[in-house]
Amino acid sequence: MSGDLLMVEGLSKRFAGRGRSVRALDDVSFSIRKGETLGIVGPSGSGKSTLARVLLRLIEPDAGRILIDGEDWRSLSPKALRHRRGDIQMVFQDPLSAFNPRTTIGKAIMDPLRIHAVGKRHSRMAALAELLQRVGLSADMASRRIHEVSGGQRQRVALARALASRPRLVVLDEALSALDVSLRGQMLELLVRLQRDEGISFLFIGHDPAVVRMISHRVAVMDQGRIVETGDADAVFSDPRSDTGKALIAAIPTWR
Known part of the structure; x- marks a missing residue:
């Protein structure tokens, strides 16, 4: 790992409604190095998913900068953003809601290959087969419809679709939480590989x-829209310094 791929500086976001304002992100700053996994952990409502959506500019922050290799992501025009979206991809918690359930697996993965002009037209079928293989699925699954396969298989398809544009950063927002323990372990091994x-x-x-x-090299702990602790993953989980970190670790079940 060398050099920062992503630098986030002072991200803030408020949501207003029903006569009240909620600060979802409050001066959030962090970095991710090339080839690194940064884990984000925190209680429900701490701002984790809002952060993910702001990074992909699915929603716009009120303030702050998002730098990718030093380039200000927020300064990109809509046309430039469409061109660069392939650099950052996202895998959501519920893979079924992220797809048209009636579409085929092949089309779901072929679309980003076409949109981001990955490879030549005649080579994209081979690229599709390779993507399926990379996530542990057989090429003959391309003809299956999304609703016909299991949740674990759908999550692998979601990852294959995210990888299709050859991203430099993949944001996984609770992407494994709906899987059972054995499938979760398989997906973690796949991500590491x-x-x-x-x-x-x-x-x-x-x-x-x-x-x-x-899965993480480093971890940031979020609470009430702020990062309250960050550091090496083993250090944070072995000896958390923030009250939020201590509460999260204390809540991990133990068996004797």
Whole structure:
């Protein structure tokens, strides 16, 4: 790992409604190095998912900067943003809601290949088969419809679609929380292997500290829209300094 891929400086976001204002993000700053996984953990309502959506400019922040290799992501025009969206991709918690359930797996993955002009037209079928193979699915699944496959398979399809544009950063927003323990372990192994082989950076957002610890090099703890603690994953989980970090670790179930 060398050099910062992503630098976030002073991100803030308020939501107003019903006569009140909620500060979802409050002066959030952090960085992610190339080939690194930063875990984000915190209680419900701490701002984790808002942060993910702001990074992808699905919603706009009120203040702050998002720098990718030193380029201000927020300064990109709509046309430039469409061109650059392939650099950052997102995998959501519920893979079914992220797809048209009637579409085929092949079309779901082929669309980003076409939109981001990855490869030549005649080579995209081979690229589709390779993407499916990379996430542990067979090429013949391309003809299956999204609603016909299991939740674990849909999450692999979602990851394959995210990888289709050859991103440099993938944001995983509670992407493994709906999977059972064995499928979650398989997906964690897959992410580690992809990062090792291709140098992808991950922002891994989760509510389960044990899972976040397994995948992350560094961890940031969020509460009430702020990052209240950050550091090496083992150090944060072994000896949390913030009250929020201590509460999260204390809530991890133990068995004797």
